[in-house]
Amino acid sequence: MVVCLSAVAEAQDVRRVYQEYCASCHGPNLEGGLGGNLVDDVWKHGADDENIARVIRDGLPDAGMPGFGATLNDAQVRSLVVYILEMGTRAAMQRRDFNRPTPTTVSRREAHAFKLEVITDELEVPWSIAFLPDGRMLVTERAGRLRVIDKDKLLPDPIRGTPEVWARGQGGLLAVAVHPAYRENGWVYLAYSDPGAGGTAMTAIVRGRIRAGRWADEEAVFRIPESLYKRGGVHFGCRMVFHDGYLFFTHGERGAQDDAQDLTRPNGKVHRLHDDGRVPEDNPFANEADAFRSIWSYGNRNPQGLAWRPGTDELWETEHGPRGGDELNLIRAGRNYGWPVITYGMNYNGTPITGLTAKDGMEQPVIHWTPSIAVGDMAFYDGKAFPKWKGNLFVTALAAEEVRRLVLEGDRVTHQEILFKGIGRVRSIAVGPDGFIYLGLENPGRIVRLVSAE
Ligand code: HEC
Structure with a gap:
């Protein structure tokens, strides 16, 4: 057989x-x-x-x-x-000859010139970047460490006492996010692969406070029954963003592709919760028997980026397709994004998945990247340092080792520019309070920033 x-x-x-x-x-x-x-x-x-x-x-x-x-x-x-x-x-x-920036070169690109500054190269897979109101930077290392960069210096000791993580395959310590009212409440959120029984793991979210270098006051925000945990090391998600008092986050399908269409499962979805973990009563499936009540959208494969578009009511998401069919999606409440019923990709071994790229009742991506670039994290630019980049969407790529600038008109992408390529997998991106763009690269694990060079 x-x-x-x-x-x-x-x-x-x-x-x-x-x-x-x-x-x-x-x-x-x-x-x-x-x-x-x-x-x-x-x-x-x-x-x-x-x-x-x-x-x-x-x-x-x-x-x-x-x-x-x-x-x-x-x-x-x-x-x-x-x-x-x-x-x-x-x-x-x-x-083609691509732009490969170094700390000593100026990269002149279509709209702006920039230099790349290396802040640290001592990290292991810097998965996510977030800023505290005082300018300090929090960085997760997938291996399980929460690090602090203060005035461009990596503090030698990780925050002590953060959750134990299942650091294998694509799993580990994933997103870090800072509560919008951090000044009043001090909450920092961590998403990670939570180890379960028998070698299983699933995405969980906690919040806590950082006190004198320690993780304190921890509370569970999203943790599912262990009976739903899965084996295997792929597609955990998880990115988090806040909007209007809600926490939105992504959950990869954990390699169980059909679960993405199954509303009784949390994997392969975008979710919405109150910031303390309660389920909002008006969530699209909150009143459906058996459904996972925090689900906001479904049919999502392996989302690696999530961001609100400034000045709009639009939640955008990037997600890894299989071989081909990486997607940029505009996420709307209750909608089905199609995986694995429709996709622009095929299996990694070259066998087909489906001939269907579209179907009634299923959303089309805004764009798809075929072949895959292994699209990663994303950020809208709303800083002051690069005025002509305002409103542009920046996405990172792992396999293609790129940072791309996307120009949007309404909900269409009208232009893409590869800002640079070929200096390592680009795992994470954030716009700093100074308006510079901060990136987490792999091998070696670096935090770099693009500063204006005009
Ligand atoms: C008997 C010869 C023959 C075979 C077999 C064949 N093709 Fe073609 N193909 C052609 C010719 C001739 C053209 C037209 C070229 C032109 O217009 O200049 C063409 C054109 C194409 C084009 C359009 C190219 C363009 O410039 O727009 C594609 C795509 C294509 N073939 C794919 C395939 C694929 C995939 C297969 C196998 C499943 C295949 N072909 C098998 C002869 C063949």
Whole structure:
């Protein structure tokens, strides 16, 4: 049985499908032959996903390309589209010379010039950054430490007494957030992978106060019954933002993709709570029998960024797709974001997930990145140091090692600029009180900031 299934998987592997049906005309490396070059970014018959899929399905009888709609199913066609775009991006990366900033160079980009300053390079996977009103910076290290940076100096000792975390795979100490009324109440929120029985773990949130270098007054904000905890080290989430007295946070689907559609499960969702952990009575599923009452949206795969757009009532989210189909979403109460019923991606091993990229009753992403950049954290820019970046959305990328600037008009993305690339996975981003952009990078774990160089 197992042999049988893996044989099916192999036959469906997109590289094999390509080699079997396409390579004879388009070349083993997509470089072209009888058929055109598929990686030169020249598209005679339409560059977008929909047109590429149409050509594969229907063929181009006049030009001599047969249609494959009868041989390949929609999911296989979709995976070929992802594969062609992946190979095209790889080829484009080799052609282009990207901006790789160093502390001694000035990066002149479209709207502003900046320099990159390294504040510390002594951290291990700096997962999240938050600022206290006095300017001190809190940084979580995924390994389980809450660190403080005071006047650009990393304090040698982590905060003592923070929760024990399940630091394996993608799990560990995740987001840190500071209550908007911190000056009055002193609350700091921590999201982390909470160890359960038998090697399981799930995302939990606590709040506490920092007193003389210690974590004090801890209260649980979000902790689910241990019977719902899961094994495996992927897709914990978790980002947190405050808005109007509520705490919004993301919870990855923990690798159990069908749970994202299951309202009785907390994973694969965006949630809303009061700041003390109570469930708001007007949450979209608060009155539905069996539903997880804190759910705000569902069908979310592995959200890594969450932010309110300044001056609006809009909650935005970034989420990792599988192989292809990383998403930028505008999150609305009660809506279904589709995973895994619809997606622009395929499985990591090249086998298809589904041919469906859209369906009634399911939300479309504002944009998707196919191939994946492994989209990470996000922040809207509302500082003063870079006036022409005001209102822009900045997103980070892990695998692609990028920071991107997105220009928005209404709820559309009209332009993307890669600010820099190739100096490490960019895990976290925050706009500082000084208006500079602070980033957490990996290998080595650094906190850097972009300062104006005009
Ligand atoms: C018998 C040869 C042949 C085979 C097999 C074939 N193609 Fe093509 N393909 C062509 C030709 C010819 C064109 C048209 C090129 C042109 O217009 O210059 C084309 C065009 C395309 C285009 C559009 C390119 C553009 O510039 O817009 C895509 C995408 C494409 N093929 C994908 C595939 C895929 C995927 C497969 C395998 C499932 C495949 N082809 C198999 C011959 C072939």
